[in-house]
Amino acid sequence: MKAVRIHQFGGPEVLTYEDVHDPRPRKDQVLIRVRACALNHLDIWVRQGLPGVNLPHILGSDIAGEIVEVGEYVTDLTSNGLKAGRRVLVAPMHFCNRCSKCVAGLQNQCRHFTVLGNGVDGGNCELIAVPAANVIPIPDSLDFNQAASVPLVFVTAWHMLVGRAGIRPGQTVLVLGAGSGVGIAAIQIAKLFHCRVITTAGDEAKLAKGRELGADYGIDHYKQKISAEVRKITNKEGVDIVVEHVGAATWDESVKSLKSSGILVTCGATTGPNVGIDLLHLFARQLTLLGSYMGTMRELHEVLRHVFAGRLKPVVDRVLPLSELRAAHEYLEKSQMFGKIVVNP
Numbered sequence: 339m340k341a342v343r344i345h346q347f348g349g350p351e352v353l354t355y356e357d358v359h360d361p362r363p364r365k366d367q368v369l370i371r372v373r374a375c376a377l378n379h380l381d382i383w384v385r386q387g388l389p390g391v392n393l394p395h396i397l398g399s400d401i402a403g404e405i406v407e408v409g410e411y412v413t414d415l416t417s418n419g420l421k422a423g424r425r426v427l428v429a430p431m432h433f434c435n436r437c438s439k440c441v442a443g444l445q446n447q448c449r450h451f452t453v454l455g456n457g458v459d460g461g462n463c464e465l466i467a468v469p470a471a472n473v474i475p476i477p478d479s480l481d482f483n484q485a486a487s488v489p490l491v492f493v494t495a496w497h498m499l500v501g502r503a504g505i506r507p508g509q510t511v512l513v514l515g516a517g518s519g520v521g522i523a524a525i526q527i528a529k530l531f532h533c534r535v536i537t538t539a540g541d542e543a544k545l546a547k548g549r550e551l552g553a554d555y556g557i558d559h560y561k562q563k564i565s566a567e568v569r570k571i572t573n574k575e576g577v578d579i580v581v582e583h584v585g586a587a588t589w590d591e592s593v594k595s596l597k598s599s600g601i602l603v604t605c606g607a608t609t610g611p612n613v614g615i616d617l618l619h620l621f622a623r624q625l626t627l628l629g630s631y632m633g634t635m636r637e638l639h640e641v642l643r644h645v646f647a648g649r650l651k652p653v654v655d656r657v658l659p660l661s662e663l664r665a666a667h668e669y670l671e672k673s674q675m676f677g678k679i680v681v682n683p
């Protein structure tokens with residue numbers, strides 16, 4: 339099959355479109371023909387070099403495609419069963435499915451947990467073999483590019499807001515980066531919970547799109563000071579929850595935007611991981627800082643129910659052929675997109 343692999347870590351030039359052996363599925367696996375694979379910022383981190391990545395390596399976490407073959411040991415008791423030809427998406431998590439965390443449904447706390455395309459080969463290829471538990475049928479209302487744009491960012495945003503921050507109706511939520519995958523998901527999830535949403539972006543066109551997704555207010559983070567605008571919007575009170583994934587560039591403004599006893603939840607650090615914390619603020623204002631990493635299979639199924647019903651919508655920025663993955667990475671690194679960048683094998 340064709341695949342894009344990296345044989346060394348580095349810039350987009352290390353992405354190599356080449357022939358590799360077809361995967362040979364185990365009897366407990368399902369073989370998928372990849373029709374679409376969405377990019378995430380994680381792809382850039384992995385390409386540049388993360389511990390635990392064995393070379394050569396195939397990137398790509400978010401996969402949608404068709405079932406080619408179902409292993410003989412795969413039992414499926416659901417009416418919407420797994421069989422050849424079925425259109426599916428692939429849960430982007432890799433876990434052991436045996437340890438006490440996994441059987442308790444806390445897959446993202448498994449010692450062996452990793453993301454597809456990070457610790458194990460991903461979907462920048464034509465065929466992939468995955469455990470049956472990861473294979474989820476999709477409705478006809480979603481095309482492959484839309485379906486591939488869902489799993490990682492929507493389960494991440496759901497775990498942040500629902501699993502970690504305990505979002506409640508009527509709260510005010512600040513979502514950084516309206517055009518990012520997590521931002522697009524978090525705006526819509528917060529509106530699903532009848533919250534007031536403030537979002538940020540680097541230009542007016544992105545802010546307008548953020549409002550189309552349901553955001554009530556937009557802040558231009560290049561022209562305006564986020565915490566000052568939040569104070570104006572909230573009558574000096576601050577927000578209940580901040581959804582952080584930007585890191586160093588926005589951290590101080592994010593913390594300052596919280597109300598007393600507010601919650602900051604973070605899942606990433608695209609502009610760098612090293613930030614400061616003012617302990618006077620933390621204890622005197624009784625703030626809560628939460629880390630969040632991906633989500634559980636239960637949470638993925640929960641958020642997918644809303645996506646499949648059309649209450650939450652994936653946003654695709656552009657689609658390129660897999661052979662042009664290098665150009666897709668270059669575009670991702672410019673951060674000019676609104677929504678997901680998808681490649682088709």
Ligand SMILES: [Zn+2]
Pocket residue numbers: 433434435436437438439440441448449450
């Ligand atoms: Zn486990």
